[in-house]
Amino acid sequence: MTSASQALRMVRDALRSARIEGADFDARLLFEHVTGLSALDLVRDPHHVLTQEQLAALEAAQTRRIGGEPVHRILGYRDFHGLRFNLSPDTLEPRPDTEILVDAVAPWLRTRLTAAGSCQVLDLGTGSGAIAVSLLKEVAGLKAVATDLSAGALQTASGNARINGVADRFETVRSDWLADVTGRFDAIVSNPPYIASAVIADLSRDVRDHDPMRALDGGTDGLDAYRAIAEGAERSLAPDGIIGLEIGWDQKTLVSALFERAGYRLIDARKDYGGNDRVLIFAFKQA
Structure with missing residues (x-):
């Protein structure tokens, strides 16, 4: 025995x-x-x-x-921002540093909701739904639309919205970034793939062999998703809305310049628990 x-x-x-x-x-x-x-x-x-x-x-x-x-x-699950999220092969495993994005955006959404009476956030590449669902739990009355190219990820995210009690305010859209998104949103958030293709092989096997490659590979320079968001966000973002993004530790200058050229200004930047640049918040440039 x-x-x-x-x-x-x-x-x-x-x-x-x-x-x-x-x-x-x-x-x-x-x-x-x-x-x-x-x-x-x-x-x-x-x-x-x-x-x-x-x-x-x-x-x-x-x-x-x-x-x-x-x-x-x-x-089969991971806790994130005090909530439990089921995982699937189609979803990235949410990490603690991504909580910085939730904490950076939630107060703005809460203020917006109080002032306007309604507020809607768009979560691009939602994966497990960790960002959108956490924001819905933080901001009562907020509504969220979550997109992903993977139907399996959207199914997992919907299940996580349900088990965390926010399914009535959570909607999914299958879309390649903003391609099939309609309407305008008070905020756009995303933790997109930001690892350069050539670096993927150097990742730990825990990440390389088990997180979906689509959620890791950001293209030759790691910035493909940021370009897609910067180029397409104007038609989906309310005129006085914000864009909140997670970035790689060394990408603040590059991503900031990319959004600056697209007509946005950096209004906030946050570091992660290790002291690295991790979250950027953008708004339209003032006329």
Whole structure:
């Protein structure tokens, strides 16, 4: 018989031996997911015996992690901005730095809604829906349209809107950036692909082998999506609206210049938790 504490220790040791970064944390996540037992449960009953089914499931999860599959892909979900988002092969795994974009845009949307009585945001390349759904939870009364080229991503995003209780204010449109978007929006937000094609091979295997390539590859210089947004946003953005974008750590100057040429001005810039440039907010230039 194998106790819960023994099983957790075995998974942790196996991940450490395989030199998995964050082995202890990942072991804990996998253990809790498979067994349903929390750290407090282990304190209360460290000798709790796991079933053979639980042990087999834990070993399978351990094998997948050692094989390079990200822990949250194994779990099937990731928490973001205090909410839970299911993942699929069609969606990027939302990262904590993207929360900076939500935090930067939400106050503006809240003020806009209070002043105008209504407010609508467009989330381009929504993936799991993390940005749009988080904004809907932050700003009561806000409405969101989320686009993606992947039908699978839109299905996942719709499911995440439903489980987080905002489906009645969430709409999806299948579109290649702004190509099939109609109407005007108070704000446009996006975490587009921004990695240069030649750099993709150098990414960690957790990212390279498991995040959808469409959500990573930003073209030769990493700026293809920003060009598409800058060139097409004018017909979709309200005259006094804003555009909020996540960027790569070294892209602030390039993306700012690109939007400047398209008729926008930079009104805010935020750094991520590591101190790198991460979010830019643009508005139309004043006449």
